[in-house]
Each structure stands twice: as C-alpha cells, then as structure tokens.
Amino acid sequence: MAEVVHMIDSEVFLAFSTYATIVVLKMMLMSLMTSYFHLTKQVFSNLEDTALVKTTEDRKKLVRVDPDVERVRRCHLNDLENIVPFVVIGLLYALTGPDLSMALLHFRVFVGSRFIHTVAYMMALPQPTRALAFGVGLFITFSMAYRVLTTALFL
16 A cells, blocks of 8 residues: 555656646547537537527527537547547556656657647648647657556566
C-alpha cells in the first residue's frame, strides 16, 4: 500500500494528472461546442431534439446535416479516439517511474498536438497541418505504450 501512495505522490504522476485533466476538459468543451453549433445553426440529428418546435413539419426541417456542425462533431469524435487512449496509457506510463523531464516532454507534446489539431480542424487549415498534429499525438501515445510494455513485459 505504501508503494501505491508513493507512486501517486510522485512528480510524474502529478504532472500526468495535470495534463490529463487539461485534455479531458478540452474534450468535454468540444461537447459543449457541438451543442452550441447545433443550437445556433438550428440543426439537429434527431427528431426528438426538436421538441420545442410546434409543428411536425417544422420539426422535420430542422433534422438535417450541416457542414459546420459535422466539422465540430468530427473534431470531438477525434478527441474521443485519441484522448481516452492517452489517459489510459499515460497512467500506466506514469506508474512505470519514467524520468520527470521525459514524462513532461511526452505529456506537453501530446497536449500541444491536440490543441493544434483542434485549431487546424475548426479553422479548416490546409493539410498536412491537422494530419501532422494527429500523427505527433499518436506517436507520443505509442512511445508511452512502448515504455509500459518494455518495463513490465509479462507477455
């Protein structure tokens, strides 16, 4: 039990907790941003989402696809696909006892890549901006996974 308390008290774990919280909050804000776009554009995915509209005919008109809403929704989906693995693998990585400077490099580069990815996605910056940001984040996650597997290899 003392080992677990020591691991949680480590600077690496505290750094991981900070950066994981930042990207999880960013991901949660993307959910709010998706809702904002749905409401301001008056575009909904499901008929039941239009319950405040009086007539069925008008309600059906609001259920459609809008490119701006789809863009923010896909950006949020991309966060879900990348931040969740980062949090899981990053936690395991932090528990392997890496050097603080190397751990900070991993965490900071990942967080930076996710913010750059979001800006590139939302502002429709030309490729390969978004692809590079995605690739950097993916590389960081694989790098941490490699450390976890080589440190605690029980295959």
